[in-house]
Amino acid sequence: MKIVVCIKRVPDTEARIRISGDGRSIDPAGVKFVISPYDEFALETALRMKEAAGSGEVIALTVGEANSAEQLRSALAMGADRAVLLKGEPTLDGLVTARALAAELKAYGADLILLGMKAVDFDQQQVAPMLAELLDLPCVTIAAQVEMEGGVAVCHRETEGDTEVVETALPAVISITKGAYEPRYPSLKGIMAAKKKPLEEKAAQLGESRIELRTMTAPPERPAGRIVGQGADAVPELIRALREEAKVL
Amino acid sequence: MANILAVVEQRDGALRRISGEVVTAAKQIADATGGEVHAVVVGAAGGASGADGLGRFGAARVVQVEGEGLDRYVAEAYAAAVADLAREGKYYAVLFGASAQGRDLAPRVAARLDVPLAGDATGLAVEAGELLVTRPVYAGRAFAQLTIKAEPRLVSVRPNTFRPREAAAAGTVETRQAAAGADAARTRVREVRAATGGRLDVGEAPIVVAGGRGMKGPENWQALEDLVDALGPTAALGASRAVVDAGWRPHGEQVGQTGKTVSPQLYFAVGISGAMQHLAGMRSAKTIVAINKDPDAPIFKVADYGVVGDAAEVLPRLAEEIRSIAR
Numbered sequence: 001m002k003i004v005v006c007i008k009r010v011p012d013t014e015a016r017i018r019i020s021g022d023g024r025s026i027d028p029a030g031v032k033f034v035i036s037p038y039d040e041f042a043l044e045t046a047l048r049m050k051e052a053a054g055s056g057e058v059i060a061l062t063v064g065e066a067n068s069a070e071q072l073r074s075a076l077a078m079g080a081d082r083a084v085l086l087k088g089e090p091t092l093d094g095l096v097t098a099r100a101l102a103a104e105l106k107a108y109g110a111d112l113i114l115l116g117m118k119a120v121d122f123d124q125q126q127v128a129p130m131l132a133e134l135l136d137l138p139c140v141t142i143a144a145q146v147e148m149e150g151g152v153a154v155c156h157r158e159t160e161g162d163t164e165v166v167e168t169a170l171p172a173v174i175s176i177t178k179g180a181y182e183p184r185y186p187s188l189k190g191i192m193a194a195k196k197k198p199l200e201e202k203a204a205q206l207g208e209s210r211i212e213l214r215t216m217t218a219p220p221e222r223p224a225g226r227i228v229g230q231g232a233d234a235v236p237e238l239i240r241a242l243r244e245e246a247k248v249l
Numbered sequence: 250m251a252n253i254l255a256v257v258e259q260r261d262g263a264l265r266r267i268s269g270e271v272v273t274a275a276k277q278i279a280d281a282t283g284g285e286v287h288a289v290v291v292g293a294a295g296g297a298s299g300a301d302g303l304g305r306f307g308a309a310r311v312v313q314v315e316g317e318g319l320d321r322y323v324a325e326a327y328a329a330a331v332a333d334l335a336r337e338g339k340y341y342a343v344l345f346g347a348s349a350q351g352r353d354l355a356p357r358v359a360a361r362l363d364v365p366l367a368g369d370a371t372g373l374a375v376e377a378g379e380l381l382v383t384r385p386v387y388a389g390r391a392f393a394q395l396t397i398k399a400e401p402r403l404v405s406v407r408p409n410t411f412r413p414r415e416a417a418a419a420g421t422v423e424t425r426q427a428a429a430g431a432d433a434a435r436t437r438v439r440e441v442r443a444a445t446g447g448r449l450d451v452g453e454a455p456i457v458v459a460g461g462r463g464m465k466g467p468e469n470w471q472a473l474e475d476l477v478d479a480l481g482p483t484a485a486l487g488a489s490r491a492v493v494d495a496g497w498r499p500h501g502e503q504v505g506q507t508g509k510t511v512s513p514q515l516y517f518a519v520g521i522s523g524a525m526q527h528l529a530g531m532r533s534a535k536t537i538v539a540i541n542k543d544p545d546a547p548i549f550k551v552a553d554y555g556v557v558g559d560a561a562e563v564l565p566r567l568a569e570e571i572r573s574i575a576r
């Protein structure tokens with residue numbers, strides 16, 4: 001079982017985001033970077049599938065700048081067997097990223113390609129279906145759980161309000177959401193072992209981004225709210241405010 | 250001709266809420282480009298009820314693409330149908346809803362047309378012929394303004410953001426046969442488990458009542474359900490991650506960075522502290538109400554209206570008073 005997990009380096013979900021001087025990017029000063037949380041769920045899913053199969057290989061793959069090697073090392077520490085860094089700057093144009101991943105993956109002969117449901121930087125939620133189209137593979141998005149059953153992958157897919165149990169033959173592309181499994185913490189042994197695992201670097205085949213970022217701005221401030229009162233006695237005033245001021249009831 | 254294609258949705262043969270929003274957003278662009286809005290809905294034979302009403306929001310043409318077994322979303326068949334129409338109509342832009350279906354469909358169509366996709370737009374404007382898209386990034390901690398250097402420009406719009414607006418147009422309905430039916434599917438749905446018991450999903454509901462650890466236990470959810478019932482069919486339940494991780498509520502209800510992003514008109518955060526990752530999913534709600542017994546809880550910093558108190562005490566009274574105005 002050969003499983004590739006596509007991961008992305010993103011700012012920590014707790015990070016305070018400030019816009020940098022150029023007005024088109026965020027100021028990385030003081031921001032901690034991590035593997036995008038959904039990609040951690042994808043990696044955890046891959047590791048469990050490998051463990052369940054009893055053998056196989058888990059490869060962590062990213063398109064990113066040199067510092068993305070840190071996140072690949074974390075993936076290796078969690079248990080991935082090897083990692084590949086396709087060097088280049090990812091942009092808002094997910095199709096460019098998907099093409100770079102597809103070009104690399106063509107030769108892999110992977111059984112499964114797992115991605116996160118979305119990368120929590122640009123929140124585009126698009127690379128997985130694009131990649132599947134480019135590779136001409138079946139695709140299941142937003143899977144909360146994936147298990148092999150008689151040669152097919154059975155996915156629990158979250159749609160609006162429903163859970164679909166969907167099966168797909170391999171090879172396939174699956175995007176993972178938070179679900180059944182908590183990503184494992186790397187053990188000390190895992191961290192030591194990661195230093196010796198192969199991490200290959202090469203240039204990404206990145207086309208030109210056709211999404212042009214004009215500006216990045218801070219979100220509009222929410223007008224200051226107010227405490228309408230204490231306990232159940234505050235309810236009439238709350239309802240009055242919702243009806244007369246906010247006009248939402 | 251700078252026409253816009255609005256990709257709308259049906260479920261069980263009826264148009265979904267998001268459809269009016271997508272057509273309204275398309276109409277906003279069409280007014281600036283001087284083109285028409287065409288809407289497309291893919292479904293089973295017999296069409297989607299409500300499709301003939303899309304003219305009301307500005308659709309000049311409505312194309313119903315029908316195929317065997319296409320009452321359900323079949324990615325391969327839907328993507329083929331939309332990509333074909335998009336190619337044929339040489340559109341200035343193709344708009345989707347950023348719903349569960351739209352988020353699966355739009356990137357596939359983008360790959361097939363070899364054009365980029367700007368997902369989850371909250372603002373659209375046309376300036377000197379360019380489509381200016383505004384969308385949240387970093388879970389709403391920043392906003393990006395961008396343009397797309399390709400045609401058609403593919404954009405998905407965030408639910409509950411473009412309020413449906415009346416703009417009469419012909420809305421002539423025509424029906425076509427889909428090139429591919431459900432047998433084009435490369436994955437097989439074994440089973441569908443309905444989770445919301447007929448209620449709206451938290452991701453699309455205009456009113457959300459979300460509960461957190463301050464609810465103390467799953468047995469106390471009845472009080473939240475009573476409030477949802479009092480608020481009527483446009484309300485849905487939501488949850489913080491803490492209560493999902495504790496197994497009190499299903500993940501489908503989770504709001505936040507690793508759950509759903511919601512932009513309802515009204516959001517109740519009950520017994521939720523307001524962690525950064527929770528705010529990521531709901532800070533763009535129009536009106537936020539927080540009910541929390543700790544006056545220093547961070548949720549009060551983003552709330553428009555706060556009630557300091559015990560949820561167990563406040564909720565029944567709130568449900569009761571809302572029922573009384575509904576009557």
Ligand SMILES: Cc1cc2nc3c(=O)[nH]c(=O)nc-3n(C[C@H](O)[C@H](O)[C@H](O)COP(=O)(O)OP(=O)(O)OC[C@H]3O[C@@H](n4cnc5c(N)ncnc54)[C@H](O)[C@@H]3O)c2cc1C
Pocket residue numbers: 013037460461462463464488489490491492503504505506507508509519520521522523524525526527530540541542543546558559560561
């Ligand atoms: C990578 C990552 C992703 C995450 N993603 C998400 C996400 O998607 N969504 C999410 O919600 N969280 C997410 N979190 C978790 C987040 O950091 C918080 O831990 C979580 O939101 C806390 O949930 P809570 O507010 O229900 O619980 P708590 O923080 O424990 O807050 C409970 C609140 O209830 C109040 N309270 C207690 N008793 C009562 C009472 N009787 N009546 C009224 N109020 C009462 C308390 O004052 C308190 O404010 C994520 C964390 C990480 C690290």
Ligand SMILES: Nc1ncnc2c1ncn2[C@@H]1O[C@H](COP(=O)(O)O)[C@@H](O)[C@H]1O
Pocket residue numbers: 006007008036038039061062063064090094097114115116117118119120122123124125126127128
């Ligand atoms: N630069 C990248 N390198 C590797 N994988 C990526 C990259 N960008 C996105 N992905 C994968 O695609 C998923 C969805 O990302 P997105 O469409 O950008 O929200 C992520 O969770 C990753 O698994």
